Amino acid sequence: MPRPRSLSQDRIADAALAVLDRAGTDGLTMRAVAGELGTSPMALYRYVDDRGQLERWVVERVLSRVDLALPEGLPWAGRIELLLDRARAAVVTHPAVVPLVLTHRHAAPSSLRLIETMLAVLTEAGFTGTDRVVAQRALIGHLLGTLLLDHLGPLPGDGTETMAALPVDAFPHLAATAAHARQVAPADEFRLGLAALLRGLRPGSD
Template identity: 30%
Template sequence: MSTRDRRAWGSLTRERIVVAALDLARREGLGAVTIRRVAEEAGASRMALYRHVADKEALVELVADAVAEAVVPPVEADRPWPEQLRVFARELRATLLAYPGFADLLAARHGHGPGALRLFDTVIGIIRSAGLDGAATARWFTVFMDVVVGRVHRESSGDGHSVLLGHAPVDVEGLPHLGAVAPHLGSTTSEDLFESELTLVIEAIRAQTS
């Protein structure tokens, strides 16, 4: 970008930086978010960005926090907690898939910015409303995040379907049960797996509170 196309001195804001970085992350993944690339997206110099963010690490954290903040939907208290948890899980999965690399960042760094903390607080509030105590809530919150983030990680890694046997012929002679289901093992979609895993979590919480 030529200097003629750059923003006027002092016109760059942190909000504009975040918008430019989010657009870049959505198109190319979180790995593309660098000071140089975001400066180009924002129509600014790298030095202009450094007046708002200390380094690439701080920039990525800023973007990750904005993504986490965007995930949190309004909690509708009049809806049953299982429905709230499903809505939240679907929103979170869709957002993680929309920003390649964000699931890995969330898993590795446990994003502790304000947006991520509000995300975690909302999930915990939904699970607590089922009637669990603090220890059980903490356990099922961890399971819930592991299911959603883990599912996105597998999908992003090209392993979104499951398991063994689904992609190659298998000799099932003498294995009647395996032979009966082997033709179907590769037909389960990532969406099917996600919804089934989510149902298992919800039913396990329900069983613990009944």
């Protein structure tokens, strides 16, 4: 199979994303990506060291699409909400990327730029020291946690249905909450949870 004249990092990452969208993480192999590019695995290895590097390139490609420009005049909480909503939207476009984001988020330059932008907003709002650490980790934790829960889907045996059917005399709150949870869309759960978290974050306690 002839070697393409040039393979850029973005082109290889786009091919890997196409494989992920079609076959999931189990299907992400050097052979599959090479086939997507119309080349051989050996030719691909001239550009990529191993699958780990390929995964990092994929995460970088996805997160590089997050617009970090924020409108002036918007309150700090609104800017954080907009930033994390953009990050979520970029990742959910490729659901199979979620586990890779969790694994390689600290190795992707665009991930670091996203966090730097968040920290700049928090700093401008008056968060310093421990306050800033806790706020940043709580916000990233909410983003990653909701992405992971959405990616994993329902519990085996449809856990929400099982919990909703629990006897109300023994589990009144759990049964009622599980029943209502079936009506909450993932995007709404992310947005409302983030709003609640932001209401609770206040600078100045450090």
